[in-house]
Amino acid sequence: MATPNNIRQNVQNYRERLRARGLRPKTIWVPDTRSPSFAEQIRRDSLAVRDLPSESEALDWIEDAMDDDA
Numbered sequence: 001m002a003t004p005n006n007i008r009q010n011v012q013n014y015r016e017r018l019r020a021r022g023l024r025p026k027t028i029w030v031p032d033t034r035s036p037s038f039a040e041q042i043r044r045d046s047l048a049v050r051d052l053p054s055e056s057e058a059l060d061w062i063e064d065a066m067d068d069d070a
Helices: 004-020 036-049 053-069
Strands: none
C-alpha cells in the first residue's frame, strides 16, 4: 500500500518533470454542472440573450452550418 509520504514524493517528482519540460501548474475553476442551480442559471442566461440580434445571427449561422453537414 502506498504511504502518504510516497504519494507526496511521486507527485513532487511528476511536477518537477513537468516543470523541466517548461510547464507550470495552473488551477482553473469552472462551473459545477452537477449543482442544482446550474441548469436554472443556464436557462435564465439563455432566455436573457435569446432576442439579442447578435445572438439570433449566431444561432442562425450555427443552424445553417448544422444543416450543411446533414
